[in-house]
Each structure stands twice: as structure tokens, then as C-alpha cells.
Amino acid sequence: MRADVTGSDDRMADISVRTRLLDLPTNTRPSYIEGLPSFFVRPPTPEANTRSPRPEPLRRLRIALAPGVPVRHRFSRREPWPRSRTEPEEHMINTSALRAQPTLVGKSVRLVPLSAKHTDAYFAAALDEEIRRLTGTHRHLTYAQAQEWCESRAGHTDRLDLAITATEDGRFLGELSIYAVSPENESAGYRIALSSIEFTGQGLGREATQLVLEYAFERIGLHRIWLYVYAFNMRAITVYRSCGFSVEGKLRDSLQWEGRRHDALLMAVLRDRHRTK
Ligand SMILES: CC(C)(COP(=O)(O)OP(=O)(O)OC[C@H]1O[C@@H](n2cnc3c(N)ncnc32)[C@H](O)[C@@H]1OP(=O)(O)O)[C@@H](O)C(=O)NCCC(=O)NCCS
Numbered sequence: 001m002r003a004d005v006t007g008s009d010d011r012m013a014d015i016s017v018r019t020r021l022l023d024l025p026t027n028t029r030p031s032y033i034e035g036l037p038s039f040f041v042r043p044p045t046p047e048a049n050t051r052s053p054r055p056e057p058l059r060r061l062r063i064a065l066a067p068g069v070p071v072r073h074r075f076s077r078r079e080p081w082p083r084s085r086t087e088p089e090e091h092m093i094n095t096s097a098l099r100a101q102p103t104l105v106g107k108s109v110r111l112v113p114l115s116a117k118h119t120d121a122y123f124a125a126a127l128d129e130e131i132r133r134l135t136g137t138h139r140h141l142t143y144a145q146a147q148e149w150c151e152s153r154a155g156h157t158d159r160l161d162l163a164i165t166a167t168e169d170g171r172f173l174g175e176l177s178i179y180a181v182s183p184e185n186e187s188a189g190y191r192i193a194l195s196s197i198e199f200t201g202q203g204l205g206r207e208a209t210q211l212v213l214e215y216a217f218e219r220i221g222l223h224r225i226w227l228y229v230y231a232f233n234m235r236a237i238t239v240y241r242s243c244g245f246s247v248e249g250k251l252r253d254s255l256q257w258e259g260r261r262h263d264a265l266l267m268a269v270l271r272d273r274h275r276t277k
Helices: 009-013 046-051 095-099 116-127 129-135 143-155 204-220 234-242 271-276
Strands: 018-025 058-065 109-113 160-166 172-182 187-194 224-230 246-257 260-270
Touching (some): 116 129, 116 143, 116 172, 129 187, 160 204, 187 204, 204 224, 204 234, 224 234
Antiparallel strands (some): 018 058, 160 172, 172 187, 224 260
């Protein structure tokens, strides 16, 4: 519903007029605007009502403020205007910690920004049949695609893509990502894959996950981190549980692999839960 507020034609003709648009709650009546002379307010026309049967969530009133005419309205000009529904919410995440692409060092693993120098190892991991099964990867990467992916990571400042390397000798062991970051909800997705089965079962994935969760919660300031894991991947589920994740739901038959269908689980950890681990 649109209410036009304007001056009467003859009163307004000889004064210079400034106009301002105010967003007011739907149920705000012009009478709430204390001190505003009634001739400033023109009620909504019947045609406007028939054109717009449902009221808009916010009614825009055009208020004519003539210099020198005292207008004391409900919302003092010194107070903040009512928040518009389209205004972004304030949030607490530290986006510079995302942009920083950090190096995180643990006892056995060092997480470093994924870059062009990891292309060969990244491409080799993408060919590993068992890793492909565990991650439900149908797509076959070409070397050029792997190269493009590794090279372009540094330019993506809204996510973290880190290579998992051995603290001892820098060997590439796998990679992980914090992605789909939602600053408004302080949440993000997580994925990890060691590059070969020979690296699994040695505590490397758990240490890498703990390092990145610590950074995501304490430095970036995220509140929630979620992931998907196939229900048959018990090793991964054990590790995620030990890092504070719990199962929130099941996506039935979401993977078809060699003629069999498999469920995926949605798991997530909240900052408080992570702190108590
Ligand atoms: C998932 C992954 C990151 C886990 O890292 P990891 O270094 O292998 O795991 P860890 O050695 O830290 O821990 C493995 C845990 O799983 C347990 N585990 C292994 N096989 C298991 C099984 N079949 N059932 C239950 N638990 C099992 C181990 O006992 C160990 O737990 P514990 O330390 O409490 O005894 C890693 O295995 C990986 O990248 N796998 C290939 C890709 C993949 O599956 N990615 C995840 C996709 S969601």
C-alpha cells in the first residue's frame, strides 16, 4: 500500500520543498507522525488498494519537509531510522582471516595454501580409485583442469583451500577446503581427502581437521561447520565424530556407485561443541 504524503497544491506552490523517503512499519498510521500538519498527508487512493490487495511489508511515505516549517515526527532525525528489511545484518566473521590463506602447523601435518606447485600430486590423487569411491567422485579431471584449479586458489578469498603436507619433509598428503562460507549465518562447508589410502589410519586426517576447525572457529569466527559423508565411510565418520561433529540428517540414496545406492549423512559441529572437545 502506498500513501503519498505531500503538501496541498496552493500551500506548497510558493515554498521550496525538500523531500525524504521514510520506511515505516505497515501498521504505522500518518497520525503517528506527531506535529506533521494533516495537509502533508494524502491517504492511499482506492485504486492503489485494488491494484495491491495485500499490504506491502513496509509502507513508504513521502514526507515533504519545507525549510522553516517545524516538523516533529515520531522518528527523531538524531535517532537511527528504522532498519529496512533489505539492509544487511551485522555479522561477526573475520573475512581478513579468510583472505589470509594461512599456514597451520601441527605435529605431523602442515596445512599450506594450495597452489600451482601441488598440481602433479593433486592430479595423481584424483586418479586414485579408492579415494574416488570414498568421496563419491564420478567426474574425471583432466591435467589442465587440475592445474587450473590449483593455480586459481590464491585468487579466491571467500574460501580456504589448503594442501595437507608432512611437517617433516613437505610431502603432499592431501587437501581440504572450507567453502560455501555464509558470513550472514557464520557457517561454512568442510571437505577433506587424503591423497592415497596409504596415508590413512595414521591420525593425519584428524590432526588436519582439528587444525582447520581451530582456525575456522577461533580466527575466522564461524559458528557452524557442516559436511556430507557417505554412510559407508566409517573411518571418516569416526574422525568427524571425534572432532565434535554430529549427524544431523540423512540424504537417502544420494550416491549411485557401481550399481548400488548409498545414503549420505549431513554432519555439523558448532563452535561451542568444538571448544568442549
Ligand atoms: C577421512 C580421512 C580424512 C580420515 O583421516 P585419517 O587420517 O585416515 O583418520 P585417522 O587416522 O585420524 O583416524 C581414523 C579413525 O577411524 C577409525 N576407523 C578406521 N576404519 C574404521 C572402520 N571401518 N570403522 C570404524 N572406525 C574406523 C580408526 O580406528 C581411527 O579411530 P581411532 O583413532 O579412534 O582408533 C581420511 O581417511 C581420508 O581422507 N580418506 C579418503 C577420502 C575420504 O574418505 N574423505 C572424506 C570424505 S567425506
